[in-house]
Amino acid sequence: MAVAVNVSHLKVAARGEGGMPIPIIRDVSFSIKKGEVLALIGESGSGKSTIALSLMGYTRPGLEVVGGRIQVGDQDVLALKSDELRALRGKTVAYVAQSAAASFNPVVRIMDQVIETAVTTQMCTRAVAEAKAIGLFKSLALPNPETLGQRYPHEVSGGQLQRLMAAMALMADPALVIFDEPTTALDVTTQIEVLRAFKAAVKERGVTAVYVSHDLAVVAQIADQIVVLQHGEVREAGQRDQILHEPDADYTQSLMQAAQPEKRVRPSPAKALGTMAPILQIKGMKAGYGKARDGSLQKTVLDNIDLTIEPGRALGIIGESGSGKSTLARVIAGMLPPAAGQVCFYGEVLPPSLRARSRDQLRRIQIVFQNADTAINPAQTVGEVLARPLQFYYGLKGQALTKRVNELLDLIRMPSSSADRLCRKMSGGQKQRVNLARALAAKPDLILCDEVTSALDSVVAAAILDLMAELRHELNLTYVFISHDISAVRAVCDDIMVLYAGTQVEAGQSQAFKSAPYHPYTDLLISSVPQLRRGWLEEARPGSSGAQAQPEDGLCRFLPRCSLKIPGLCDTMPAPRHALTDGRNILCHLDEPSLRAAQLETV
Amino acid sequence: MRKSYSLDAEALPQDGLAVAERAWKSLSISGRVGLVLVIFWLFIAVFGAFLSPYSPSAFVADDVFLPMSAAHWLGSDYLGRDTLSRVLSGTRYTVGLAFFGALLASATGTFLALYAAVSQGVLDEVISRLMDTLISIPSKIFALVLVAVFGASLPLLLLTAAIIYLPGSYRIARALAVNLNSMDYVEVARVRGERKLYIVFHEILPNMLNPMMADFGLRFVFVVLLLSGMSFLGLGVQPPAADLGSLVRENMSGLQDIAPAILAPAIAIATLTIGVNLLIDALPQSGNGKGGH
Amino acid sequence: MRVGLLILKRLGAALLTLWLVSLLVFILSSMLPGDAASEMLGQSATPEAVAALRLKLGLDQPLYVRYFQWLFGLMSGHPGQSMISGLPVAEIIGTRLPKSLFLAGLTALVSVPVALTIGIVSAIYRNSFIDRALNVMTLSMVAVPEFLVATLSVLVFAVSLRWLPALTIIPDVADPASIARAYALPVMTLCFVVVAQMARMTRAAVADQLDQPYVEMAVLKGLTKPRVILRHVLPNATGPIVNAVALSLSYLLGGVVIVETVFNYPGVASLIVDAVTSRDMPLLLACTMVFCTAYMVLVLIADVAAILANPRLARS
Numbered sequence A: 001m002a003v004a005v006n007v008s009h010l011k012v013a014a015r016g017e018g019g020m021p022i023p024i025i026r027d028v029s030f031s032i033k034k035g036e037v038l039a040l041i042g043e044s045g046s047g048k049s050t051i052a053l054s055l056m057g058y059t060r061p062g063l064e065v066v067g068g069r070i071q072v073g074d075q076d077v078l079a080l081k082s083d084e085l086r087a088l089r090g091k092t093v094a095y096v097a098q099s100a101a102a103s104f105n106p107v108v109r110i111m112d113q114v115i116e117t118a119v120t121t122q123m124c125t126r127a128v129a130e131a132k133a134i135g136l137f138k139s140l141a142l143p144n145p146e147t148l149g150q151r152y153p154h155e156v157s158g159g160q161l162q163r164l165m166a167a168m169a170l171m172a173d174p175a176l177v178i179f180d181e182p183t184t185a186l187d188v189t190t191q192i193e194v195l196r197a198f199k200a201a202v203k204e205r206g207v208t209a210v211y212v213s214h215d216l217a218v219v220a221q222i223a224d225q226i227v228v229l230q231h232g233e234v235r236e237a238g239q240r241d242q243i244l245h246e247p248d249a250d251y252t253q254s255l256m257q258a259a260q261p262e263k264r265v266r267p268s269p270a271k272a273l274g275t276m277a278p279i280l281q282i283k284g285m286k287a288g289y290g291k292a293r294d295g296s297l298q299k300t301v302l303d304n305i306d307l308t309i310e311p312g313r314a315l316g317i318i319g320e321s322g323s324g325k326s327t328l329a330r331v332i333a334g335m336l337p338p339a340a341g342q343v344c345f346y347g348e349v350l351p352p353s354l355r356a357r358s359r360d361q362l363r364r365i366q367i368v369f370q371n372a373d374t375a376i377n378p379a380q381t382v383g384e385v386l387a388r389p390l391q392f393y394y395g396l397k398g399q400a401l402t403k404r405v406n407e408l409l410d411l412i413r414m415p416s417s418s419a420d421r422l423c424r425k426m427s428g429g430q431k432q433r434v435n436l437a438r439a440l441a442a443k444p445d446l447i448l449c450d451e452v453t454s455a456l457d458s459v460v461a462a463a464i465l466d467l468m469a470e471l472r473h474e475l476n477l478t479y480v481f482i483s484h485d486i487s488a489v490r491a492v493c494d495d496i497m498v499l500y501a502g503t504q505v506e507a508g509q510s511q512a513f514k515s516a517p518y519h520p521y522t523d524l525l526i527s528s529v530p531q532l533r534r535g536w537l538e539e540a541r542p543g544s545s546g547a548q549a550q551p552e553d554g555l556c557r558f559l560p561r562c563s564l565k566i567p568g569l570c571d572t573m574p575a576p577r578h579a580l581t582d583g584r585n586i587l588c589h590l591d592e593p594s595l596r597a598a599q600l601e602t603v
Numbered sequence B: 001m002r003k004s005y006s007l008d009a010e011a012l013p014q015d016g017l018a019v020a021e022r023a024w025k026s027l028s029i030s031g032r033v034g035l036v037l038v039i040f041w042l043f044i045a046v047f048g049a050f051l052s053p054y055s056p057s058a059f060v061a062d063d064v065f066l067p068m069s070a071a072h073w074l075g076s077d078y079l080g081r082d083t084l085s086r087v088l089s090g091t092r093y094t095v096g097l098a099f100f101g102a103l104l105a106s107a108t109g110t111f112l113a114l115y116a117a118v119s120q121g122v123l124d125e126v127i128s129r130l131m132d133t134l135i136s137i138p139s140k141i142f143a144l145v146l147v148a149v150f151g152a153s154l155p156l157l158l159l160t161a162a163i164i165y166l167p168g169s170y171r172i173a174r175a176l177a178v179n180l181n182s183m184d185y186v187e188v189a190r191v192r193g194e195r196k197l198y199i200v201f202h203e204i205l206p207n208m209l210n211p212m213m214a215d216f217g218l219r220f221v222f223v224v225l226l227l228s229g230m231s232f233l234g235l236g237v238q239p240p241a242a243d244l245g246s247l248v249r250e251n252m253s254g255l256q257d258i259a260p261a262i263l264a265p266a267i268a269i270a271t272l273t274i275g276v277n278l279l280i281d282a283l284p285q286s287g288n289g290k291g292g293h
Numbered sequence C: 001m002r003v004g005l006l007i008l009k010r011l012g013a014a015l016l017t018l019w020l021v022s023l024l025v026f027i028l029s030s031m032l033p034g035d036a037a038s039e040m041l042g043q044s045a046t047p048e049a050v051a052a053l054r055l056k057l058g059l060d061q062p063l064y065v066r067y068f069q070w071l072f073g074l075m076s077g078h079p080g081q082s083m084i085s086g087l088p089v090a091e092i093i094g095t096r097l098p099k100s101l102f103l104a105g106l107t108a109l110v111s112v113p114v115a116l117t118i119g120i121v122s123a124i125y126r127n128s129f130i131d132r133a134l135n136v137m138t139l140s141m142v143a144v145p146e147f148l149v150a151t152l153s154v155l156v157f158a159v160s161l162r163w164l165p166a167l168t169i170i171p172d173v174a175d176p177a178s179i180a181r182a183y184a185l186p187v188m189t190l191c192f193v194v195v196a197q198m199a200r201m202t203r204a205a206v207a208d209q210l211d212q213p214y215v216e217m218a219v220l221k222g223l224t225k226p227r228v229i230l231r232h233v234l235p236n237a238t239g240p241i242v243n244a245v246a247l248s249l250s251y252l253l254g255g256v257v258i259v260e261t262v263f264n265y266p267g268v269a270s271l272i273v274d275a276v277t278s279r280d281m282p283l284l285l286a287c288t289m290v291f292c293t294a295y296m297v298l299v300l301i302a303d304v305a306a307i308l309a310n311p312r313l314a315r316s
């Protein structure tokens, strides 16, 4: 097969202060054969996007190519003049950006943007271009292909926009398409559909493509070749199966391990502490935002939530973005008083608001926020951050304070010298450790962790997960672990609760979540998580994403997306909560045998 | 990426000279010009009186509107007083009024904003509404009304300037405070059970200082522009005191001769305000398009 | 629908603010030591005469009554009489307002195109030499007080070069050449600061859009630079630009005070200065309300522009 793209010894540098070049890409080479998909994989800052964009002869402001050669087809991209570059972009090489929502012009109709390159360069007439675009919309499995183009970007869902952007890229039948993290911003249930559509379009047209991602499992589905990058250098490159099954580089191996937390993190059998009252118990809780005149909520986010956590256990809460996970944590922490229901802590009712809780009650429940960048005051040093809870709750001073700060640093595996460092100078992973240590400083009974790993790169996130599992054993902690990532939850937690649109659709022990039957939503969620296994994308159940119109109050919230719904029942009667034989409970009209039958049959 | 500059807290514990050098190097050329001008005028404002060759109110020259000479470096004014001495003392009035007026406006604005942002609710509403009202009276017109009612003594001028630029400071400070108040680390402090005062002084205020310093510089320029304009209209600093604006006004009749008596205070005002503006613009955190008036 | 509601809300807020302003300035003016009666009659007047005039002027009424009388007078176009000339305030302002509006209109006509060109050009060529030069230039221009610009322009164009008259005498015959000559200096002075301010805000608005990912996408689609700017950037920047224009024009309100005085131009602003000097409160209050109304109108335009420019609001 002919070589379509050849990159040799590419070097890109940033212009630093005083004109000193800072190398961003150091000597990267690879080539792609015609019709192949090459994946660039690496963590944030590893230079994936920079390389991808340089294939179009483009560098972001502040960067410049300082060496090497890029050959696309028979063109030497780096030698092209500006009008030749313009002719290359959009026609020979096309681009699908990470965030379609931001990359579409908000005030121009979608169709006009999709056909813009074709029409302005007189490749074809408007009518021909529109017909072709509609054909592409169809092949990307977009709904209402005929009329979709007449809408504005904000009137279309994120997953659809991402596919529309792919249609825009494919308009000119380019020799090379660049996908720059096109599914990173999407929920897993949406991601699977978009991936399917991309893969089908790429295979159908025999497109040569570069697929940029940080997610090995996604790459495993779509790539022929994989290039692993770290700090602007190639760590390893080769055929997909070779990289996935016999990785050479240590770095690739650590990526692989990070992608499979269940295989890595030690399962942590909860210590049975016997007769003690549950550490946390919530019954019939309802919460939301905005008080209307009549005292009801303007926006109900959580409805009818029941949960119980025994001391020493870890409860995982999963659900897609907006399902109310963080809201639940806020209610438990006392930041948001619930509209109904109570939070009981060791059998004792906690006051609903922060102000009414005693200092000791506050101390015993600590919350760790998702984003350490915003959760830690950038103007303070690590030592100051850790010292405050010690002073505040325990009145520690002087020697004792320093000693305890050092102990905490030791717990999070950081040297005591880091106490004097400013938080804003720390890396993301270090900040997240400090964030965790600040909660530990209070010696709490319960720690609420809200997406503590989702802002981190996979290898760093894996290290944090390991740390949390170890600390739990050392310190006898109880966790509420909130995440959208079911594999992380399954690895860390003893119990799991699944939230969908603010309702608790399934809850039970973590082991029980290893096999069907599940609640239809849990099933969708689990089957949408990409797996490293090739062929997973083809075998997985067809997803159904995108919240359509919400059903009437009281009915099953999952109704519009459910593939198993029973007409006449699900759309007229509220779903009952019932127990499965392994102890889980689900909120669904279907009974265990029918769920099992439906879910086993398609796997 | 944040560059560090002289206001950066972490730069303090190190060797002062090295820090100053690094700050100087991080400034653009126009920023350096601004810094030199600002230091120069601050120096004149503080030590000008000691450098003054004559008393600013003494009639020392042989004639009015003399050109530059060895005896009178900047010539004489419309009454035969030494222009250099008058500019030196005028600078003290202009810079002093503007400095303390702006300081009062910025400090009060910051304080009110913190109070409003943290307490929220009715109080926030009331203060914000009041500030919105004040800000919608064009500053010069407002100054004229206040002078018409209360007169133009120095303390009143200072107060007038502070009242007029208070709402602008308040708005900026409130936006910053509201933003910081919703940061996760403030939320963490609240969940820890910290009191409002601790949150304000330990978590919010330290992160507001840099932008508020830049804002203070802008207010300073605004007050210079306003008060010298008022003095130019004869409604600002009253004789026998004279700020730079008054000097331009009283020497208007020297315009025909292009006398240094009118050029010198004009150039003084322009270089002072331009200097501050250039310096602030070169600081890394301040944005471009500046609102408020 | 939502847009209409939002705009109505802004209108309501503007009216409320205007009302609060009227309250504020009225209370301020009532704090003037001595009242209008003794002021009008001078120091030698007998207490009886003063009392009689107080009665006639309604000054014996409580403050709130006088406020509402004044407010209703203001709204019905009769904001009282000048204490100095005895003429109705409405009449005095009526003859002067059109002249100020003409001056402001002329300034807007000149400044907007110049400022938009500077702003857009420097945004497009961000961080180039030309952008940095323009930045320093506009930054310096906004820092120079109007009276200096006025004085120096008189010095250059009237005193040294003798091209233009130092004082503005409105020509009897309205032929373009004589109007241009008469207005050149005041308009130039006003434009100086306004152009700089507007150009800076425009640059910020356009630069803000240029940083959006959709602009990078447009470039990567192989579109020409003019098309990227005209088709993608400017339609999105329109709202912020109109906003910048409206807010910058509100700077005019302060500028005219100086400019009308320096050039002896018979507009409302120079009237204010006279009213302050002579402590003619009814006149001062009415003029103040005129200026505040003008300011509110400009702010309202800016707000509405921002609302209309948001496609999420505009299409629902």
Ligand SMILES: Nc1ncnc2c1ncn2[C@@H]1O[C@H](COP(=O)(O)OP(=O)(O)OP(=O)(O)O)[C@@H](O)[C@H]1O
Pocket: A289, A290, A299, A301, A319, A320, A321, A322, A323, A324, A325, A326, A327, A328, A484
């Ligand atoms: N302060 C607020 N006021 C009004 N609505 C809010 C507020 N905070 C969150 N919401 C809404 O409540 C719903 C649930 O939000 P929540 O943050 O709990 O979701 P989440 O499951 O944590 O999502 P993510 O995975 O994106 O963090 C969302 O629809 C959100 O828009």
Ligand code: SF4
Pocket: A520, A521, A556, A557, A558, A559, A562, A563, A564, A565, A566, A570, A575, A587, A588, A589, A590
């Ligand atoms: S209740 Fe009906 S619609 Fe809801 S999940 Fe169960 S089967 Fe699906």
Ligand SMILES: [Mg+2]
Pocket: A325, A326, A327, A450, A451
């Ligand atoms: Mg959340």
